[in-house]
Amino acid sequence: MKRLLIAAGGGGDAITAAMVHAALHGPDTPALVLTYAWERLVVDPVPGPRGAADFTGAPTPAPSLTLITPQTTPNAPAGSLLPRLAAHLRPALGLLDPYDGTLGLTRQIEAAARWCAADRIELVDVGGDIVARGDEPTLRSPLGDALALAACAATGIPTSVYVAGPGLDNEVPLSDLVPRLGEPAFALTPEDTDGVLAVFDWHPSEAGAMLVAAARGVRGICGTRDAPRPVVLDDTARQVHRLTCEEALRLSPLAGALDLCPSLEAAEKASTAVCGFSEIARERHRAATAPASSPRGRPSTDAATLLARFTTWERSRLAEGLDYVTTRRITEDLALTRPETRTLYRALGEGTPPRRVAPLWRLAKA
Structure with missing residues (x-):
């Protein structure tokens, strides 16, 4: 028997599902996490989610069930971090392929439940957009979560919905989430993060990184990339709320639709009708209008030069009131190449005191 977990969104939710599983059942309890291959354009330049046909070397141990292993590869030009994630997470990974809508996802989840001999489902979301009304001005990516919720409900298998780190994804304001979620069921601990901490050396999930940091005791204001406001890391940020599937459905008009x-x-x-937009259409627009990258000159691998660039940028972030930033925020704001990234982060990690407060970076006040 394996526990069956569904990651409501993309890679960050799969990582969060592994932490919630560790907290509930222990990290070594066998488990399968079903997750989308739906990643940012910086990882996958093809808009929208990837389906089973977009991968080579993905085992199918049962009809309608596709697994992702470290040997699985995405078919070019698509990209995916799921095979690398499969090599680092303790739970096995399976694919949620949404191209046949809720009906197809329902078949996949039912097949996974039979294969796992699981009599219940644990649906996991980081941040809380799974209970979005649809009219929140900051809402960006509700479709995957709503599809997963609707499909779990359609299986008829008892399902618990776990929302970890309310507000960390910067989509539904925390003040709106608190009355919807009720009291927390439990809080993540440093031990719950041990199996995923190293993942953030390369994975770009900012909500997942902040959840790990909060669970490990980091407190302060964190700046992320492309977010309307910074995130407060306090004790609330490590909490996990539990809802029944029926409660979550009542809160999500999109899932009901x-x-x-x-x-x-x-x-x-349905997303356009309920929320006023389609996130896939937005991805198509961004991919079509993205400016061609222009060479910035020869990348610098001189640590002193890179540290000087970082220090100038850091002063501006401190003026914004930030205490911490994510790896993705630094990398994208400074437009670092891979060699520059390695050099800068090595220098920051070796400084006195070291800036790395895994998986975030501390800004140094003068």
Whole structure:
């Protein structure tokens, strides 16, 4: 028997699912996490999620069930971090393929439950957009979560919905989430993060990184990339809330609109009707209008030069009131190449005191 967990969104939710599993059942209890291959354009330049046909070397131990292993590869030009994630997480990974809508996802989840001999499902979301109303001005990516919620409900298998780190994804304001979620069920501890901490040396999930940091005792204001406001890391940020599937459905108009949805195209239309937008259409627009990268000159591998650039940038972030920043924020704000990234982070980690407060970076006040 394996525990069956569903990561409601992308890679960050798969990492969070591994932590929630460790907290609930212990890290060594066998488990399968079903997750989307739906990643940022910086990872996967093809808009939208990837389906089973987009991978080579993905085992299918049962009809409608596709596993992702370290040997699985995405078919170019698509990209995916899931195979690398499969090599680092203790739970096994399976693919959620949304191209046949809620109906297809329901078949996949039912197949996984049979394969795992699981009599219940644990659906995990970091941040809380799984209970979005749909009209929040900062809402960006509700579709995957709503599809997963609607599909779990359609299976008829008892499902618990876990929302970890409310507000960390900067999509639904914490003040809106608190009355919807009720009291926390438990809080993540440093021990719950041990199996995932090293993942953030390369994985870009900012919400997941902040959840890990909060669980490990980091407190302060953290700046992320492309977010309307910084995130407060306090004791709330490590809490996990539990809802029944029925409670979550009542809170999510989009999930309710996706009942019996037969395709991803139909799901997009439902998202536009309920939320006023389709996140996949937004991805298509960004991919089509992204400026061609222009060479910035020869990358510098001189640590002193890179540290000087970082220090100038750091002063501006301190003026914003930030205490910490994510790896992705530094890398993208400074437009670092891979060699520059390695050199700068090595220098920051070896400084006195070291800036690395895994998996975040501390800004040094004068």
